[in-house]
Amino acid sequence: MQDTFQNEKKQALVLMGSPRRNGATAELVRCFTDLWQSRRHEYTVIEAYQAAVKPCVHCGYCKRALACRYDDDFSLIDRGFREADLLVVASPVYGLGFPGPLKAVFDRTQRYFEAKFSLGVEHPIEKHKTALLLAAYGSKSSRGVELMEEHLRLMFLLLNASLKGTITAPNTDSIPVDSHRVAGELKLFLNF
Template structure:
């Protein structure tokens, strides 16, 4: 056993703290109302390889219930939003290195509370195109999109990818990849999980290599 010299324990604790602060930030937007549902299962598989090496912050759309954009246009004249409930998420978006969106498909789209969060990125769109700020969010991020669909065709996943690509374009974020779990509403959903899980893990490892 190594016995640290006097004072070294304190220094070590300091180093650990500094390391923790240096860890890359993974910001997860969780769009399912079910904490233990299929979306949570897919997300957990994605996060496994990143746990410990990164700091993971989760915004659960149904728990936060962020107000929808009210198109007040304050952001067209000033670089801010009139509604303060998004302020901490704004800070997390700016600090994040990776953004993960984990969501089920609802009516070929995002569940309403998550759609509200996506619509609140209008402030960055206005900053870019009304205020002329080239990069409203300075730090570049990679994104992973994880989607569960009840149907086997999973048309909704493609629509969600298009929606997110648009919103990501104004927060300096590029989609690194997607993992889709189709057919969750069918018995065969259990079989397709293995494929989706592998895609999620591979995507996480690919992103980790880029950090």
């Protein structure tokens, strides 16, 4: 990973997809925020289960305007997409994919698809950013994480983000998160 997170103050947007504040995903987020803060960088955590983000209803509003018909908490996320230097998606694997509230957030990025392909905006999100996936899964199979990565890579084309790494907590239904290993992997990723 490049050393872009070493010096000046940087901003991270963390999209947290677990409803459990003491679960494995929360532990992955804690490992990240501890490290990130230790370098005096800033972050915002958006908890998908707490945020009021309506699911996309395919109404077509964003085909005609650079906006969404809903004025809800997605506007905070939109601001984060525009301003953050690092985007962190932290999620449990639910049914080989993202939990519903996080999927609702992701579906709302349809407005950037329409901005680009219906309204001709070349870069709906101008600032390029690095992205990191933190994923917890109960089983020993990483298949869900692979599918999540595929989902994110497609969506990140619209968000002007590049998925540069994935750090996981596997087998969480049987073993606790190895926070020491996770912190080590995060240090490598962030080049701290």
